[in-house]
Amino acid sequence: MVKHNNQIPNIHCHKKYCESSRGPLKVKLALDQASRKKSRRLARAKKAAAIAPAPLQKLRPVVHCPTQKYSAKTKLGRGFTLEEIKAAGLSRKYAQTIGIAVDHRRSSKTQEGFDLNVARLTAYKANLVILKKGDDASAVAQFKGTIQPIDHSKPAIEMQEVTDELKNFKAYTTMRVARQETRVAGYRIAVENRKKKE
Numbered sequence: 001m002v003k004h005n006n007q008i009p010n011i012h013c014h015k016k017y018c019e020s021s022r023g024p025l026k027v028k029l030a031l032d033q034a035s036r037k038k039s040r041r042l043a044r045a046k047k048a049a050a051i052a053p054a055p056l057q058k059l060r061p062v063v064h065c066p067t068q069k070y071s072a073k074t075k076l077g078r079g080f081t082l083e084e085i086k087a088a089g090l091s092r093k094y095a096q097t098i099g100i101a102v103d104h105r106r107s108s109k110t111q112e113g114f115d116l117n118v119a120r121l122t123a124y125k126a127n128l129v130i131l132k133k134g135d136d137a138s139a140v141a142q143f144k145g146t147i148q149p150i151d152h153s154k155p156a157i158e159m160q161e162v163t164d165e166l167k168n169f170k171a172y173t174t175m176r177v178a179r180q181e182t183r184v185a186g187y188r189i190a191v192e193n194r195k196k197k198e
Contacts, residue, residue: 055143058101059124061117079103088121120148
């Protein structure tokens with residue numbers, strides 16, 4: 001019997017942990033997690049060796065996260081827009097051959113974001129080393145990691161001395177007076193116009 005004022009037990013013991021006559025397995029197991037991790041690592045190493053000395057990752061644009069909650073944060077997007085690539089003096093097909101990700105669906109919403117990504121492309125072009133067929137690539141090291149990562153370091157906090165002027169400043173009163181001034185601004189203009197007509 002249940003004692004005290006607790007939640008009424010209503011457990012569901014219907015998980016099938018074994019294949020049986022009652023039905024198929026309902027629980028997903030990840031017993032191959034370690035081996036899959038190893039195979040992914042070996043596949044990355046194999047791909048890096050095949051395309052060497054080109055970097056494994058592509059250059060990606062800086063984009064803002066969706067929704068108002070996260071729109072202040074930035075991250076690496078899928079690819080550069082066709083307008084950004086054109087502004088950097090590249091063509092779409094050529095950009096894809098030199099390790100630049102292209103996304104024909106995305107569009108630049110702000111001029112600041114557009115200029116930032118064009119600057120990323122220009123900086124990438126300046127540091128780019130292009131080898132022709134038959135050139136010796138042994139002297140060129142393969143770049144590992146994210147190309148042009150975003151700097152998420154926060155600026156240092158600036159300490160400010162509290163002066164008498166700051167202490168005597170009444171922030172709430174100033175805001176309340178300013179709000180009241182904007183409310184009656186139209187009425188005061190109307191009164192002035194009426195006096196001019198008279």
